[in-house]
Amino acid sequence: MTENYVATSSITIAAPQERVWAVLTDPGSIKEFMFGTDVETDWSVGSPITWRGVWEGKPYADTGVILEVEPGRRLVNTHFSPLSGQEDVPENRHTLTWTLDDEGDTTLLTLSQDNNPSVEAAQHSKGMWDSLVTNVKLIAER
Template sequence: MSENHVARASVDVPASAETVWDTLVDPEATWMMGARVTSAYVVGVPITFDGEWDGRPFQDHGEILEVDRPRRLRYTHYSPLSGQPDVPESYHHLTFTFDEDEGSTTVTLEQDGNGSAEEASHATANWEQVLGALRDAVVADAGRAGSS
């Protein structure tokens, strides 16, 4: 990729950073566009995203680059649906940061490796939806925990 436009999205979640982190790494929580996200969340190990898009199964993948629980998580991400070859130049880097303040957490996601401003804008819109789904999953989990 010759250009490197960065997509950025953020969401405020009414929960602690630990709680948000727990939902983010829970393979049963389908906040990532309905995909099941699986990893040991240790630097150097794989991360996979198993899901379905337009009726077709897919498996995205990457590698964990940084784990600083509950402040920062960084990994590579490749999707065959991108149409790009599975080579390092086709991978994005996703960086999640968690900033907690008085029981609420701002989650910010940055995705590098976008080839144009338009591509970054499209990615930003997608990530805003994904982070909204993460917030909703955290709130739903808190609701279930509070009613049990």
């Protein structure tokens, strides 16, 4: 049986939900906070999403599908990276859930990634996502 460890990163951002949402869905901002990737999607439920970039000199195209969109509040998509070295089958895909909670003058951004096979894998993912949400904060607060 495969385990399902969840990696979760949260950060409080001194910006309204609408601003944080705009950062999360703007291709220019995504390129800035998501390791230089170019994103392709129309943000509609059921639509594909592709992130293209170069990691350690190797071009890649991560793929997924948009599962939920609640503008300003919640975005859920699947994610698969060929850089994982795994086969692109459902059991090797993650679900990324982005949640924006209004906290008055700030927004709590939470990003969770499911389907990590071990505690160590979840901790590795959390470290990567901690860096990413910090970058979202920096962009949103400019």
